[in-house]
Amino acid sequence: MIDIHKLNAFVVVVEESNISRAAVRLNMQQPPLTRMIKSLEDELKATLLKRLPRGVEVTEAGKALYQEALTILAHAQAIPKRVQNIAQGLEGQMSIGFTNSVGLHPFLPALLRNFREAFSAVSIHLEEDGSSSLIDSIINEKNDIVFLRKPAPIGLGLTSLHVLDEPLIVALPNNHPLAVQQDAIHILDLEPYDFVLYRRLAGQDLFDNILASCYQAGFSPKIVQEAPRLTSSLNLIAAGIGLSIVPEAIRDFWNKQIIYKTLHADTPCIAPIYAVYKQDFDHIRLSHILNLLK
Structure with a gap:
């Protein structure tokens, strides 16, 4: 494995094109720097620099090492900051x-x-x-x-x-008998009608929550169809297949074909998150x- 200090010294020598000036920049003596470069050449079994009367010239192999060294040194320099960022949860x-x-x-x-x-x-x-x-x-x-x-x-x-409690509301086809009711709909008033619900396998928690609200009110909902997704159930409601109890955030969906009403019950009907x-x-x-x- 190449010593990163040797790579850094080599990069400085290439950039200065002179070992003496590179030694000054690296705050070291020239002989140790010369030995370090020679050691790098021996390690790689390649001539990296041509010695000239007034400096050095990088060889083709040296140019290849120079480009690789720049990448390695830049990556090494970034490691401490990245490690700190990971430790602090910033990356x-x-x-x-x-x-x-x-x-x-x-x-x-x-x-x-x-x-x-x-x-x-x-x-x-x-x-x-x-x-x-x-x-x-x-x-x-x-x-x-x-x-x-x-x-x-x-x-x-x-x-x-516990993050929040979301009220449950009633979603009705716009031609449903309860759609003309001005006040909030009592949950017990839903008992005679067909229900469309989000399939339990996909939305177990919400499904169980809705059924619990109905059971607490004293009835078991007549489920005529289940949908694979909550938004899919809205298509079925809009088609007039049945009504549903849904989280309040749904109110912005299908608001032309579906009427949304506040739901009233003796025990608050909520869907917590x-x-x-x-x-x-x-x-x-x-x-x-x-x-x-x-």
């Missing part, structure tokens, strides 16, 4: 997972924007998936943090941070995200 990668319904809430793009503004050199990897897969991704350290509609299961070494991460995961960039959430 590296942040892997963030979220469910489909969380991805539709404005808090997530706002969080990502704030993080990008504060830590512009950190690359962000995003993954949308079901809650079970996202939990596994945290356990296996594939993701650093995930955002779900329920806290993490107990006993897996995970921590859950939790940040879930590994309890003992020492990760400075994760700390930066958590600070932005507090």
